[in-house]
Amino acid sequence: MGKLKSEGTCVYCEKMYAGSGISRHLGSHLKKMEATSKTTKKAFHVRVSAAEMFLNLLVDGNKPLRELDAFLRAIWLECCGHKSSFEVKEKNYNIDFFNDDDFGEKMDSKMGSIFKKGLALDYQYDFGSTTRLNVKILDEYNLKVPDGVQLLSRNEPLHILCHKCGKQPASEICTVHLWEGEGLLCKKCAKAHAKTCDDFDDYARLPVVNSPRMGTCAYEGGRIDIKRDGAWKG
Numbered sequence: 001m002g003k004l005k006s007e008g009t010c011v012y013c014e015k016m017y018a019g020s021g022i023s024r025h026l027g028s029h030l031k032k033m034e035a036t037s038k039t040t041k042k043a044f045h046v047r048v049s050a051a052e053m054f055l056n057l058l059v060d061g062n063k064p065l066r067e068l069d070a071f072l073r074a075i076w077l078e079c080c081g082h083k084s085s086f087e088v089k090e091k092n093y094n095i096d097f098f099n100d101d102d103f104g105e106k107m108d109s110k111m112g113s114i115f116k117k118g119l120a121l122d123y124q125y126d127f128g129s130t131t132r133l134n135v136k137i138l139d140e141y142n143l144k145v146p147d148g149v150q151l152l153s154r155n156e157p158l159h160i161l162c163h164k165c166g167k168q169p170a171s172e173i174c175t176v177h178l179w180e181g182e183g184l185l186c187k188k189c190a191k192a193h194a195k196t197c198d199d200f201d202d203y204a205r206l207p208v209v210n211s212p213r214m215g216t217c218a219y220e221g222g223r224i225d226i227k228r229d230g231a232w233k234g
């Protein structure tokens, strides 16, 4: 998926922006909101990305890191309850947080005690068929956050075309043929593919969804913000 156009809608003004510019645009809203906000509570503007896909989030510094993990699972990742981790990789500050008791540090620490402007974290979901995300703390504000984690913007479904005909939007995946570059299929080509590939209807059929985990393990889509999940409609 080398050169797909990535863009998303701003939650505040509902205008569409390129993925490369929307974080700064959202920052200008947040700055204005902070100027009239009376709270001393800390909120962080977080960008989560994987190739062309992105999320812009506002998170409550008083909430544990676990809540960000739960949000990422709900919108982008959860298939069968795999383990996950956040890793901070900075000079003099190298720490891993796991969602599992068997490992080291858990995700109970407040985000406000970990995050600071400019900090980057590596996130991994599933240590077998791993989905990797880049998490960047863009800025911090004195703002209240509804529900711990608020979605400010995400990429609209990418314009992924069928591998077979190259004309229609891809809506189904054959995971067996994905690695040969023939696994993303439109409705019509999926029908034809089912006749030649025994594995397809057997176990290898997954939907195209708006997530970096699409086509991996048993991932079939998110549980929140459903209307912007799914495949590009063309």
Ligand SMILES: [Zn+2]
Pocket (backbone or CB within 6 Å): 010, 011, 012, 013, 014, 015, 025, 026, 029
């Ligand atoms: Zn806006």
Ligand SMILES: [Zn+2]
Pocket (backbone or CB within 6 Å): 079, 080, 081, 082, 217, 218, 219
């Ligand atoms: Zn799974």
Ligand SMILES: [Zn+2]
Pocket (backbone or CB within 6 Å): 162, 163, 164, 165, 166, 167, 168, 185, 186, 187, 188, 189, 190
């Ligand atoms: Zn096709």
Ligand SMILES: [Zn+2]
Pocket (backbone or CB within 6 Å): 174, 175, 176, 177, 193, 197, 199, 200, 204
């Ligand atoms: Zn196949």
